[in-house]
Amino acid sequence: MSADSFGIEGLAREDAEFQGSRFSEVRQAVWANPYQKLWGAPGTPPFEVFPANLGAALRGVLPGGRPWLFLSAAERALSSRADLRWGPDGKGYRRIVHPSGIVLFGTWEISEETPYSGYFRQGSRALVVARYSSAARTRRGKARSLAMVGRLYPTTDPEHAERLPTASFITQEDFGGTHSPSINQAVFRNAPDTTPFRRGFGVPVLLVTGIVLELAEKQPTFRQVYQIAELGKPAGEPTRAPKFMQVTMAPGQPVTPGDDLDFRDEVMAQIYDPGDPAPKRKLVFRIETSDTGVTKGNKYVKEYREITGWHFVGTMTFTEAVASFNGDRVLAFNHPPWREDRNDPSTEAKRRK
DSSP: OOGGGGOOOSOOHHHHHOOOBOHHHHHHHHHSSBSOSSTTOTTOOOOOOOOOOHHHHHTTOSTTSSOOHHHHHHHHHHHOOOSBOOOTTSSOOOOSSSOEEEEEEEEEEEOSOOSOOGGGSTTOEEEEEEEEEESSOOBTTSOBOEEEEEEEESOSOTTOOSOBOOEEEEEESOTTOBOOSSGGGOEEESSOOBOGGGGGGGHHHHHHHHHHHHHHOSOTTOOOOHHHHHTTOOTTOOOOOOSEEEEEEOTTSOOOOOSSOBHHHHHHHHHOOTTOOSOOSOEEEEEEEESEEEEEEETTTEEEEEEEOOEEEEEEEEEEEEOBHHHHHTBOOOOOOOBSSTTOGGGBOOOOO
């Protein structure tokens, strides 16, 4: 595969020109080219699994040639807030990690009293677009590291005309993978554990990922959630963001029966009946926060976090889902840069130039 086929991994025109997002535009783009015209219909082929291999992770690493694509992508994700990155050919860019995903549309709601600001404040309701993905393996029964990244819109009107500022969050299971028997047991955190040996033959890709993120960012295994605490916050009001955020599926969600299921089929079955395009159910996740926890170990051997004092604060409720080309190749999410003090923008870490 040529470097050009990856698309523009670094900063591009869409990144520089981004002036805010419209929920309806993102939804229209993601729904434009689904992989399956009708999920679960007889004769529908299984979802394709896109590679996350060492060759892609190392492309351009040697001096004297093209830029290291993976590093360019990591630095761009920290700098750009663009939501749709079409590229000059309209085909977006290839994700080097987490290439296989499914996009969810729904509502974020904070129902409980909290000490936080912005859209962590009690009573906050926002639209949310999330991409649910896997770092490598996609099927139930394998050690897979599932992840959920999301973008919040400070409105409940899906047809809002104005371009709005948004806030991103990034959560994942153990970077090395877990053996959760279904997606119902997956625990997503903004500061996951890292158990490299669980990746098996995928360990080299995980190690290269760690090196790339270390070069691009000061804390590569910890994604702060201050953007949510600053979304909609009155000017001059202090930021008050939780240190940790955890997302888990609500206990009432049914477990999809079957062996060796692709996580995308598990997600679709939570909302749809096979062969029927109309949503039949809602997919609900619990949002929990904590401000107490410590990190122990080493991410190249075993890094884990002891987090206590989790508090339920609200839910994310999804009513639509689709796996599509544009969802995998065009849709983009910002990675919040590290701050020494998560509540103080002036402490944002300086990045490599």
